[in-house]
Amino acid sequence: MNNLRQKILKKLTYRIAEVSSKAGEGHVPSALSILDIVWVIYNNFININLIKNNSKKRDFFILSKGHGCLAQYVVLEEKKMFSKNLLNSFCKYNSKFGGHPDVNKIKGIECSTGSLGHGFPFAAGIAYGNKLLKINSKIISIIGDGECNEGSIWETCLIASHHKLNNLICVIDKNKSTDRALKIDNLEKKFDSFGWKSIEINGHSHNEIIKALSIKSKKPIAIIANTIKGRGIKFMENNPEWHHKNINKELLEKIKLDILNQ
């Protein structure tokens, strides 16, 4: 990762912690596991101006694991989709920014998610429609490995492969959050067996993310991204205690120092 990217990612990691700390809300580790992926999607693939203009020819990004929305919010903020002050209201009563992304309130959000297993089939519908309309676009959806417990994920895999939706990319955030409940191994083989083109990557390597998102195939593409839940904040990394927990002021200071020293 070059220095500029590193600097931006550190800034965004801290911003997630800061916004969450102010609100006393948010799924911080779930946002941090996908932050690199969300950044690459918006920075390298999606034309943000087409989103701003609501162009029919735009690419779509749908965060099916909606509880990771802080990653999407801070990236959209960095891309100047909205002014910085707005995100400071995160989870306040009248805020546009809640604990899950809301299409009715936030420019740049394509689908309201939260309940798992909804955004991915929604993305498949867009992918089917755009193929029908002969619009050359990428429809990218991030799902969680825990979300793979949901039947609708595998229903969507069937639909997408049957209809050869090769404009649909599913990034699976494999942060092992589901291991304690219902472990899902061999995701690559599972997606392959459903007729997808699968690839396993390091979900924090920008080069690997870029390479995977650039794959051309006749099949829909599954990117199994191995990630670290809480990535970038050492005491949170792979610590389930932090799944949905407040960051107090002292800890926020500690996070600031830790990030600067990395």
Added chain:
Amino acid sequence: MRSQFTKTVTELFEKNKKIFLILGDIGVFGFRNLLKTKPTRVLNIGILEQATISFAAGLSKIGFVPIVHTIATFMVDRAFEQLKLDFGYHKLNGNFISVGGSYDYAALGCSHHCPEDINLMKNIPTMQIVVPGNSAEFHQLFNQSYKKKLPKYFRLSSEENKLNLNVKFGKANILNQGKKITVIAIGPVLNFLYEECIKMNLNLIYYTSIRPFDYSVLKKIKNKTEKIIIVEPFYEGSITNNVINFFNNKKLHIESISIPYNFLENYGSKKEHDEKLGFSKKNFTTKVKKLINN
């Protein structure tokens, strides 16, 4: 009604290039011609209701007008959350056409019954709910509303009202103006009560839309009504709150002919269930007479 649904949608396909029909592996034979002539916009998607509804929402997001058709319980019960969030909360246009409401599939047992669909759909604030009384009414109501940018639930029934009416989406019809007792009938229940209402000089209001709910007709009978019978061919209570809220503090006696909150554990025919549950001329007249004497 089901064959009318096929005809109506097939006609609309010629006029509207945004219509997208999704079949949950039912009604495929009826749409065989459309499947051949418009294969890209007619999809027999398979038996996966949850993903189907979200998928349809994705299509709606980019401007298609989805029509989703499957058995009521599999659509409403199984995919309720998808209807609630992906269409209801998103306020997207979608048309959900069910068959097998209540006990139309009487012999198939509880797994295929769905008397709860209307009350469940009412819990989705933006869901528009339509209960046509016969095929001609379905044709009118669907044509009037399918483009509206909200989700809409159309309940097809195996029962057909014989009366020919002009109906409007969101509007009720006053079919008879009588005295004191008011019958509020919803959808395909007119055959056993229409003539009785005329004979017994009862107010008869007929609803095909449950949402939007037409309050204007209630205004017309507000001062003449003390006793109301709601006839609703599904679980009880579908419009009771609307009526109570409208009449506010007025003292009312409300009775209903509806399905009580029980599982229907018998099989047989729809007609047998109708008789047992009181959707019959005999039960209706008995109820009215009791109410008159009360």
